[in-house]
Amino acid sequence: MKHPRVFLHIIIFVALVGCLNQDSVEVPEEIRDLENLEVYPAELKPELDINIEKEREFGDTDTVHLGAILKDFAVDDNGRVYIADLRENKIHVFNPDGSYVQAIGRAGRGPGEFQMIWAIQVSNDHLHVLDFNQSKISTFSLQTYEHIRDIDVSLENQPSEKPAWVDQSRRYQAFLKPTDFFILPDDKYLIFFSDPGVTTADHLDKRTYQASIFNIKTGEYENHNLFSFRWTGQVLVHDNLIMFKVPYKRSSQFDFNHNTLVYGWTNDPLFKFYSMDGEYQRALYYPLKRVNLEEEDALAVYQAADEQLINAIRNDDLPDSWPAFNTLKLDDEKRIWISVTSEDLDVFEWWVLKDSGELLTTFTLPRDYSIEVIKDDYFYTHEIDRETGLQRIVKYRVEMN
Structure with missing residues (x-):
């Protein structure tokens, strides 16, 4: 057993280290007072090297044309890829080798039919598909691809009292519906509501x-x-133009895995951890160097922009800098993957962080390569061919050492 005085000295030493770490870095006032905040130094060195090899593409075949409208995708434990086709309202299934298997579902309002596929998840040999228009989640077997059930997840038909935010949001012309979900243990869903139907800048x-x-x-x-x-949806609204996923706009990013949710607002490299009962647990902060935003850089992202979009950007109230980061993903080992804005605006620098906060490794990918799924020793990107506009899912093998 430690002597009480020695134990007290250890506590004081740890507290001082924490204060020195935070005081040596400029931390915004609204962040500084967070409990269980770990502040990292401005210059972080990655612990590991990384090797990335492109392994497989999933896209157009001789028998199926995916076109240019892919909404979401998922990967099961056997490496099969499920791609949501927003135009055809079906799920395309691919084997791990890239060969096409079949389609699941179809357009309609009946059992296992869709009006607008919005998000998909795989878990326990089942595929779960969220239909935005119908506010339902349809479940299919991953063994037979047969439809199992539909579940109404709207609030309108619920016997319980509606939450207070329903009426509050309607005062601001927002009508929240299920737009994302995660699968929890014990046959439960964590469902996120939002209203992406932007028609005006008012109350955004x-x-x-x-x-x-x-x-x-x-x-x-x-x-x-x-x-x-x-x-905010990273939306640019100007006259009759509505543009989503505008790269210089700020947005909420969050992901869920192993009963942990990590949240970040892209303006600040701050990542908050929450338990499944909604309780804040801790936060990580990284004082990243901000990349200045110039009007010509904002315009350059849209290589073939028409005059209306150019005018919209020029009339927008541009921030002084790009967002600190763009994307946040949580893998099956609870490591955090974030895409950081770099001086080279053609690429993102990706950081892989331990759940305890240390920087594991870094690498770069083109801006158009968006990592959406990280599973085992692979990550899967959603990539767009700028010349044709066609989209594909690409599988990469990852080794860190």
């Missing part, structure tokens, strides 16, 4: 993500006030 800053837990067995929501994050 009032919109939020709201999260609830849905019990599949009872068919009812059991917790409505789990998380509340701001939503």
